[in-house]
Amino acid sequence: MSSTWGSPEFGRRIARRQAAERRFRLLGLGAVVLSLSFLALLLVIMAKNGIGGIDWRFLTSSDSTDPATAGVFAAVKGSLLTMLVTLALAFPLGVCSAIYLEEFAPRSRWVDWIEVSINNLAAVPSIIFGLLGLALFINTLGLPRSSPLVGGLTLALMTMPVIVISGRNAIQAVPPSIRDAALAIGASPTQTVFHHVLPLALPGILTGTIIGMARALGETAPLLMIGMRAFVASPPSGLTDPASVLPMQIFLWSDEIDRGFVRDTSAAIIVLLLFLLAMNGLAIYLRNKFETRW
Amino acid sequence: MIGTLSLLAVVVLGLVGWFTGRGRARLLYGGRGTMHSLPAYHGWHLALWIAVPALVGWAIWSMIAPHLVQVAVLADPLATQLPPSGFDRLAILAEARNLAENPDASAFNPLSAQLAQPMAGAVREFGLIGLGLVLVIAFAGGAYGYTRIRAGFPARTRVERAIMAGLLIASLLAVLTTAGIMASLLFESARFFGMVSPIAFLTGLHWAPGNAAGAGIDADFGAVPLFWGTIYIGVVIAMIVAIPLGLMSAIYLTQYAGQRSRRWLKPCLEILAGVPTVVYGYFAALQVGPLIRDLAEMLGKANPSTESALAAGLVMGVMIIPFVSSMADDSIAAVPQAMRDGSLAMGATHSETIRKVLLPAALPGIVAGVMLAISRAIGETMIVVMAAGAAARLSADPFASMTTVTFQIVQLLTGDQEFDSPKTLSAFALGLVLFLVTMVLNIVALRVVRRFREAYE
Numbered sequence: 001m002s003s004t005w006g007s008p009e010f011g012r013r014i015a016r017r018q019a020a021e022r023r024f025r026l027l028g029l030g031a032v033v034l035s036l037s038f039l040a041l042l043l044v045i046m047a048k049n050g051i052g053g054i055d056w057r058f059l060t061s062s063d064s065t066d067p068a069t070a071g072v073f074a075a076v077k078g079s080l081l082t083m084l085v086t087l088a089l090a091f092p093l094g095v096c097s098a099i100y101l102e103e104f105a106p107r108s109r110w111v112d113w114i115e116v117s118i119n120n121l122a123a124v125p126s127i128i129f130g131l132l133g134l135a136l137f138i139n140t141l142g143l144p145r146s147s148p149l150v151g152g153l154t155l156a157l158m159t160m161p162v163i164v165i166s167g168r169n170a171i172q173a174v175p176p177s178i179r180d181a182a183l184a185i186g187a188s189p190t191q192t193v194f195h196h197v198l199p200l201a202l203p204g205i206l207t208g209t210i211i212g213m214a215r216a217l218g219e220t221a222p223l224l225m226i227g228m229r230a231f232v233a234s235p236p237s238g239l240t241d242p243a244s245v246l247p248m249q250i251f252l253w254s255d256e257i258d259r260g261f262v263r264d265t266s267a268a269i270i271v272l273l274l275f276l277l278a279m280n281g282l283a284i285y286l287r288n289k290f291e292t293r294w
Numbered sequence: 295m296i297g298t299l300s301l302l303a304v305v306v307l308g309l310v311g312w313f314t315g316r317g318r319a320r321l322l323y324g325g326r327g328t329m330h331s332l333p334a335y336h337g338w339h340l341a342l343w344i345a346v347p348a349l350v351g352w353a354i355w356s357m358i359a360p361h362l363v364q365v366a367v368l369a370d371p372l373a374t375q376l377p378p379s380g381f382d383r384l385a386i387l388a389e390a391r392n393l394a395e396n397p398d399a400s401a402f403n404p405l406s407a408q409l410a411q412p413m414a415g416a417v418r419e420f421g422l423i424g425l426g427l428v429l430v431i432a433f434a435g436g437a438y439g440y441t442r443i444r445a446g447f448p449a450r451t452r453v454e455r456a457i458m459a460g461l462l463i464a465s466l467l468a469v470l471t472t473a474g475i476m477a478s479l480l481f482e483s484a485r486f487f488g489m490v491s492p493i494a495f496l497t498g499l500h501w502a503p504g505n506a507a508g509a510g511i512d513a514d515f516g517a518v519p520l521f522w523g524t525i526y527i528g529v530v531i532a533m534i535v536a537i538p539l540g541l542m543s544a545i546y547l548t549q550y551a552g553q554r555s556r557r558w559l560k561p562c563l564e565i566l567a568g569v570p571t572v573v574y575g576y577f578a579a580l581q582v583g584p585l586i587r588d589l590a591e592m593l594g595k596a597n598p599s600t601e602s603a604l605a606a607g608l609v610m611g612v613m614i615i616p617f618v619s620s621m622a623d624d625s626i627a628a629v630p631q632a633m634r635d636g637s638l639a640m641g642a643t644h645s646e647t648i649r650k651v652l653l654p655a656a657l658p659g660i661v662a663g664v665m666l667a668i669s670r671a672i673g674e675t676m677i678v679v680m681a682a683g684a685a686a687r688l689s690a691d692p693f694a695s696m697t698t699v700t701f702q703i704v705q706l707l708t709g710d711q712e713f714d715s716p717k718t719l720s721a722f723a724l725g726l727v728l729f730l731v732t733m734v735l736n737i738v739a740l741r742v743v744r745r746f747r748e749a750y751e
Binding site: 096106113123161221227247248251 | 350358406450454455458460461462464465467468469471472474475478479482538539540541542543545546547549550551559562563565566569570571572574575576577579580581612613614615622624643644645646648649669672673674676679680700703704707708721722725728729732733736737740
């Protein structure tokens with residue numbers, strides 16, 4: 001191009017390039033705004049449909065064929081029991097696994113296998129875990145169908161890799177000087193890890209655990225596989241009773257033809273989102289309160 | 295009932311052992327340097343000797359006890375009235391067991407009500423034997439552990455070795471899960487492929503498992519329409535939405551947005567990934583589906599349905615945005631600052647630098663992110679179950695209802711289940727295909743990301 005400095009041709013090119021710059025920037029802003037407005041639309045519509053349906057009766061009664069008397073209590077209780085099983089299994093196993101891989105594992109082919117399968121499991125579709133739960137826990141071990149026990153076991157297998165990965169990151173973030181100091185005054189490697197590294201990594205591990213649990217709480221597909229879609233009109237009284245969970249209740253109600261269930265479904269969605277919001281809020285709070293920058 | 299009691303007894307005995315061991319070791323303390331390990335380690339050592347063998351014994355016993363109960367009940371004179379074999383016999387026994395556990399349950403078969411009595415007796419008897427066994431093992435283990443408490447005994451090393459074994463077992467669980475998934479999918483799929491030829495399954499164009507039976511069975515298990523529906527919804531439509539929006543969001547957030555707005559916008563965008571898929575599914579079915587139907591009507595389609603590939607794909611695309619965005623974010627951030635500075639110093643504008651320098655340099659990472667996003671999209675279940683429809687058809691019409699692999703898995707496995715029908719087993723074959731495809735996508739993507747990171751470090 002033969003335009004020289006200061007020529008009108010040069011000025012036009014600069015203007016064109018600056019216009020392109022502005023367009024590009026606007027495009028980026030547009031993408032963010034469009035994505036967020038979809039989220040806003042979703043939340044507003046659910047709130048509009050459902051907010052009128054949330055009252056004391058809705059929160060304390062259980063599923064029913066009549067939308068006016070149906071409530072979420074049984075589903076919430078089922079969700080809590082399921083999450084209890086998931087947490088009791090996935091948290092200790094996930095933390096132990098993270099400690100081993102990060103602190104003690106020798107570099108070997110076996111350990112590579114463990115790492116590959118953990119990273120892969122974290123991205124396997126959740127419905128596959130449902131198939132595993134169906135084949136293993138129900139068909140092979142004969143555990144009761146649609147119970148919080150089987151649901152919790154299945155979700156624990158799904159949540160464990162998430163906890164392992166976040167646990168490893170948290171352990172990795174603890175500076176080596178802490179370990180060196182403990183080892184230097186005569187602590188054994190096990191004592192170093194359990195007395196010094198683990199307490200420092202715990203906030204990070206807990207944050208990851210809560211996020212993994214929030215994902216498990218919103219999960220529906222694997223529970224469909226193990227039969228947690230039955231009509232459950234009374235709250236489960238134990239881990240082996242037939243139960244429903246909150247996302248499943250939403251799914252079941254969304255299939256109902258009666259228009260009254262639109263309100264119930266949206267109200268249940270609001271309840272579920274509030275639970276998730278509380279859990280994520282707790283995770284963010286923990287991170288901000290205990291996070292140490294080394 | 296007695297089983298839980300034995301478990302509780304083991305825990306209590308272990309606790310007692312801990313205090314006993316620690317107390318005994320404290321008595322041995324004779325000044326600095328006389329003991330190998332701290333007293334608490336002797337406590338742990340003793341507690342482990344009490345609890346671990348007893349728990350193993352308990353686990354083995356609770357596996358064999360039901361069989362012993364069954365044998366005992368069958369020896370009862372009443373059992374001669376049982377039908378000789380088959381389903382009825384098992385049903386009556388199962389019912390009797392249920393009655394033995396809670397007497398309030400209603401009896402369907404009068405014989406099972408009679409058998410409940412000996413059944414309850416046998417359960418109690420073998421439960422007590424089990425409790426005795428567990429207690430004996432716990433005491434034997436405890437006695438052995440107690441004799442080992444000496445000043446020079448390396449209790450800490452032993453306990454740490456046990457801890458290490460526990461940690462190793464926990465981390466092997468991930469491999470076991472993978473192996474379990476593979477085994478269960480392969481086993482059930484093998485049964486399916488014993489009835490239907492794999493070639494017909496992978497290349498057939500007609501999917502109608504409902505009426506499949508007899509000789510023409512191969513013709514009704516052609517899964518290509520499902521693969522096509524999955525690809526069309528999850529890869530074509532969802533990615534048309536997610537890639538531009540995700541990529542542009544990442545570029546805006548990393549390159550243009552100020553510190554403050556970035557701190558707010560990024561978590562907001564991440565909420566999109568945290569909304570449960572059932573909520574997206576409901577939104578797609580309730581709002582997006584009807585909207586798309588009206589649009590199709592306006593475009594002159596005859597009888598469009600509310601369930602369409604477009605509705606499911608659009609919503610899925612929105613769900614995927616944060617994945618694409620955060621992966622693109624990471625890979626753009628990994629491009630060395632010097633490359634950016636160089637381009638800017640040559641007089642390129644910001645957008646020119648991004649398009650001509652940053653994006654090409656970050657491309658491998660972005661492609662890996664898109665692969666992970668695709669693996670997420672094709673495994674997504676609830677959105678397609680609620681919004682995509684059940685019709686297995688090969689069509690490029692986005693307004694047509696279409697079905698996917700995940701939808702069919704759900705469809706085939708909910709409802710009446712007979713575990714030997716090819717209809718039910720085909721769900722596992724579909725699951726196997728899905729698992730293998732997503733696994734390849736994940737592993738390739740993770741490898742690309744790692745190599746890409748190494749290239750710039």
